[in-house]
Amino acid sequence: MSESMILRDAPLRLARPHKCDRDVKLHLPESLYDDLAQLARSDSRAVGEYMRVVLERHAYGALGRS
Numbered sequence: 507m508s509e510s511m512i513l514r515d516a517p518l519r520l521a522r523p524h525k526c527d528r529d530v531k532l533h534l535p536e537s538l539y540d541d542l543a544q545l546a547r548s549d550s551r552a553v554g555e556y557m558r559v560v561l562e563r564h565a566y567g568a569l570g571r572s
Contacts, residue, residue: 526558 534542539553546556 542557543553546553549556
């Protein structure tokens, strides 16, 4: 099973609660932002929260943590 299938099919949950105290400025093409916004809405999340969860799952999955 590919990583993209795992990320797409598994429910999005933060691995553990944590304080979000760092900002990241990220420039995205409009089409990518619109697609992320649609995914976030379907998951009942704000775009920033959705992206934070996806990034956390990618980072901790790559590091072998859950």
